[in-house]
Amino acid sequence: MFMTKILIAAMFLSAVPLPLFGAAYPKNAVHLDTKKVATGCSTCHLSFNFKAGGGPETCIICHGDASRLKKEYKNMPRNFAPTSGNRKNIEAEFAKTYRHPTFDAKGIHRSNEILPETDSRMPRHAECVDCHNPHYVSTENKFAGIRGKRVGNVISSVSKEYELCYKCHGESTNLPGQYGNKRMEFATSNPSYHPVEDEGKNTAVISLLKPYKEKKINAGDVSMISCGDCHGSENPESPRGPHGSLYEFILVDHYSTKDNQTETPFAYALCYRCHDRSSILGNESFRYHALHIQGRGSSTGANGTSCYTCHSSHGSPDNKYLLTFNKTVVSANSQGQLKFVEKGVSTFRGECYLSCHGVDHNPKSY
Ligand code: HEC
Ligand code: HEC
Ligand code: HEC
Ligand code: HEC
Ligand code: HEC
Ligand code: HEC
Ligand code: HEC
Structure with a gap:
């Protein structure tokens, strides 16, 4: 915990992206591309609670309704506005009847959590950052940097969509009773x-x-x-x-x-x-x-x-x-x-x- 704080402090002081777990931030990470997001790390890291991951609000300023962009930019630093890109309204998808509980189960995500969940009493959740790592995400790979399975001491990064889904729809001990383990359903055996x-x-x-x-x-x-x-x-x-x-x-x-x-x-x-x-x-x-x-x-x-x-x-x-x-x-x-x-x-x-x-x-x- 203490080490993490030092690491974070060091990152902001040096303003040099340090590797988070093993590998350096990839060059194609869209959010760290100053041509697309002009204000770099501080764009998202001005004021949010690190432990809880910031919530969907951190993301929908730019990925939500276009009117939100105008309103919320007022309180943002100069040059905050992304300078390019053709962003779609993701927020609107979550207003539909059938959806991931991203806005329904807020504040449960912890940035240091390890999925699949092993504590059966933990409430279920699915935040934007559970499926997209804001430091790694690229146009080519929307799951880049999401921690995958642990093999020995190495935690791999998710490269296939289904590996991402299995983090919550596979072995999770908090899976609601009516649902099955998807990894078992799709097993090639x-x-x-x-x-x-x-x-x-x-x-x-x-x-x-x-x-x-x-x-x-x-x-x-x-x-x-x-x-x-x-x-x-x-x-x-x-x-x-x-x-x-x-x-x-x-x-x-x-x-x-x-x-x-x-x-x-x-x-x-x-x-x-x-x-x-x-x-x-x-x-x-x-x-x-x-x-x-x-x-x-x-x-x-x-x-x-x-x-x-x-x-x-x-x-x-x-x-x-x-x-x-x-x-x-x-x-x-x-x-x-x-x-x-x-x-x-x-x-x-x-x-x-x-x-x-x-x-x-x-x-x-x-
Ligand atoms: C697009 C928004 C965004 C940008 C830009 C961004 N971050 Fe983050 N960062 C987040 C979010 C959201 C979290 C919480 C992730 C979680 O809880 O899983 C986070 C978490 C972190 C953490 C905690 C460890 C971790 O990965 O969970 C560090 C360290 C960090 N960011 C450093 C940086 C640095 C350094 C930069 C610039 C190179 C940067 N961030 C740019 C959104 C951003
Ligand atoms: C400051 C505005 C801003 C914020 C805040 C922001 N993004 Fe982005 N995001 C962008 C831009 C700009 C792109 C690149 C879009 C493009 O190239 O068309 C992007 C791209 C993405 C992509 C890849 C999609 C693609 O088509 O390339 C994902 C996934 C994504 N963002 C998720 C998130 C998540 C999750 C958060 C919150 C942790 C977040 N973003 C916060 C501006 C932002
Ligand atoms: C349960 C997992 C999950 C959650 C939660 C989630 N996403 Fe996604 N998202 C995905 C997947 C899977 C894709 C599709 C990747 C592909 O097929 O290219 C995607 C695609 C995207 C794209 C690219 C869309 C496109 O057409 O190019 C953006 C931007 C994005 N998500 C942002 C967000 C934001 C912002 C949130 C939170 C408000 C969020 N996502 C929550 C799984 C998720
Ligand atoms: C971070 C955890 C998480 C991840 C990752 C995740 N989900 Fe979910 N998903 C949930 C939660 C929580 C629900 C709400 C119901 C529940 O608790 O299972 C849900 C619900 C669903 C439902 C609707 C179930 C219903 O009865 O209506 C579908 C379908 C689904 N997820 C598919 C996916 C797919 C496909 C992926 C991978 C692209 C994925 N999920 C990744 C957590 C997650
Ligand atoms: C060929 C289409 C198809 C594919 C591919 C598919 N699903 Fe489904 N899924 C469905 C249908 C149809 C339902 C609703 C009926 C049912 O439960 O069988 C469903 C239901 C679900 C549910 C909610 C009910 C339950 O059984 O838990 C979840 C969660 C889910 N799918 C996750 C996934 C994941 C994760 C993947 C990829 C690893 C996936 N699905 C691939 C068609 C598909
Ligand atoms: C009463 C049970 C039953 C119902 C209802 C049923 N199926 Fe089937 N289906 C079978 C059986 C049994 C087979 C295996 C036939 C064989 O021996 O190859 C089969 C085979 C199939 C196959 C594989 C062979 C092929 O035709 O390509 C597909 C695809 C399929 N069903 C789709 C469907 C769809 C779509 C529906 C609904 C619109 C449906 N089935 C409803 C019993 C059912
Ligand atoms: C996106 C395309 C897609 C959709 C949607 C889809 N299927 Fe299939 N389905 C396939 C493919 C591809 C195969 C061939 C797999 C194989 O060769 O074993 C298949 C195979 C099957 C089989 C035969 C499997 C076997 O091993 O004998 C059945 C039964 C079947 N599908 C039923 C359904 C039903 C029921 C639905 C709707 C809920 C559905 N499929 C939706 C693509 C699809």
């Missing part, structure tokens, strides 16, 4: 997963739309996706990042997880971005997709069910095809079994042992 950490295991995902492909063969093929392909603003004009969205779970597109509903392009719009709706409803893989998704039609009063009733959105530690039954809709069959059994590889055949809407599957085969 799972029988199936959406290809975030590596290419996927299924070589016959026939519904994939261009440019998505199971394996990258040609230059234009995209065989891997990121958390950000699904989580982020619903508005493509908005700044990138999982700040906020009008759609539940901070999704870039609408996705309903409900049972008993009518299938529409909107209901499962997120999935249909990458998986051809006509292939899915045309039963090209699972022979009974349409039956389940659309139901038997309104004449019998039976509606369809969501992809979520059968599929995880992330990965499955137990089954192929992301099969993870939604236990609030699906239960064990008359023999007490609840499982999926694969019949051959890429043959589109299998057996389901379960009970759903009062229909006993003991098993049902396709």
Whole structure:
């Protein structure tokens, strides 16, 4: 603690950026570029509480509503205004219904905290500085300088988006009960997963739309996706990042997880971005997709069910095809079994042992 104070004092006296943990500030750090932020270190370090990290207010002066810039600049030193750059309104993203609790859980962040959280009693939070290191961030790498995993005595820096997310959505002991460990869901040792950490295991995902492909063969093929392909603003004009969205779970597109509903392009719009709706409803893989998704039609009063009733959105530690039954809709069959059994590889055949809407599957085969 004492050493840190001396270090900070030394930094400001010498006005020379010193390395924070191992490496010197990179040359492309946007906030330390005096062509972009004219007043250097003191721009942000005039008056905030170091221990608590300054809060989102430190950032939204420049990354918030444009009117804020004019108002708050009045109290700032001369030349404070960034001299260039085309900044987007990040603050507005956090006004949306579904968002990271950046403005909802303020003052919990500590600059010396180590994530994933090991104290289960700690309240959850996600501040701007948890995801962006203001001294390192660059146009090329928005997570530069965020401390990653500890390997022996070395703390690496986050280089992949998912590593950043796992800091709070992986092993955290304060993870709310209803949420799962995302690192486990995406583990490449799972029988199936959406290809975030590596290419996927299924070589016959026939519904994939261009440019998505199971394996990258040609230059234009995209065989891997990121958390950000699904989580982020619903508005493509908005700044990138999982700040906020009008759609539940901070999704870039609408996705309903409900049972008993009518299938529409909107209901499962997120999935249909990458998986051809006509292939899915045309039963090209699972022979009974349409039956389940659309139901038997309104004449019998039976509606369809969501992809979520059968599929995880992330990965499955137990089954192929992301099969993870939604236990609030699906239960064990008359023999007490609840499982999926694969019949051959890429043959589109299998057996389901379960009970759903009062229909006993003991098993049902396709
Ligand atoms: C864009 C705003 C901004 C600028 C410019 C800036 N800082 Fe910081 N600095 C912060 C914030 C915010 C924190 C708190 C980080 C946290 O809590 O995680 C911080 C924390 C620190 C710390 C505490 C250790 C740490 O990293 O948490 C030191 C030391 C520091 N800054 C030095 C500097 C120096 C030296 C410069 C100029 C080369 C500088 N800062 C420029 C925003 C800024
Ligand atoms: C004094 C104004 C100012 C403050 C305060 C400020 N920034 Fe910035 N920030 C900028 C400018 C200017 C850029 C470069 C934008 C460009 O080049 O278009 C930038 C770039 C960024 C980027 C990279 C985005 C990109 O498109 O290059 C991130 C992320 C970012 N800032 C986060 C933060 C965070 C987090 C804080 C608070 C700790 C903060 N900023 C505080 C002015 C500021
Ligand atoms: C510093 C911690 C932190 C980091 C890093 C972080 N999150 Fe979060 N995230 C939270 C907190 C806190 C919530 C509020 C709910 C909770 O406590 O889990 C949340 C909520 C979410 C939700 C909404 C959940 C819901 O039920 O609506 C999504 C989606 C999400 N985060 C995705 C991400 C992604 C993607 C990343 C990486 C780019 C990420 N998060 C990085 C802390 C974090
Ligand atoms: C293919 C799209 C897709 C990708 C890629 C994706 N998600 Fe999600 N995520 C969803 C959907 C859809 C939901 C809501 C339904 C659900 O919970 O499965 C969701 C829900 C969540 C939630 C809240 C509910 C829960 O299960 O905890 C968090 C947190 C989350 N995702 C984090 C992440 C992180 C972190 C990554 C990257 C490592 C990621 N997601 C990648 C589609 C995706
Ligand atoms: C939970 C993590 C998280 C939090 C909290 C968060 N961001 Fe981000 N932010 C991201 C991610 C991820 C990206 C997207 C990086 C990419 O894909 O290029 C991003 C992108 C950005 C960008 C660049 C946008 C663009 O389109 O170029 C800016 C600027 C930014 N964030 C500022 C902020 C500010 C200011 C705050 C706090 C008010 C904040 N962020 C809070 C994760 C976060
Ligand atoms: C009743 C359970 C069920 C529902 C509901 C369901 N699926 Fe499936 N889905 C399956 C099964 C079983 C398979 C595996 C077929 C096989 O053996 O290859 C599968 C396979 C897939 C595949 C991989 C093969 C392909 O077609 O590319 C995708 C993608 C898919 N489903 C997407 C969806 C989407 C999107 C929805 C919602 C619109 C959905 N599923 C609804 C059971 C379901
Ligand atoms: C950003 C593009 C993208 C989105 C959005 C997306 N997927 Fe996928 N999905 C992929 C890719 C790429 C693969 C191929 C992975 C492989 O080859 O194993 C895949 C594979 C699958 C598989 C087969 C996995 C396996 O191992 O058999 C299922 C099932 C699936 N997706 C369901 C869904 C559902 C349900 C949604 C909506 C919640 C969805 N996907 C949204 C890109 C996407």
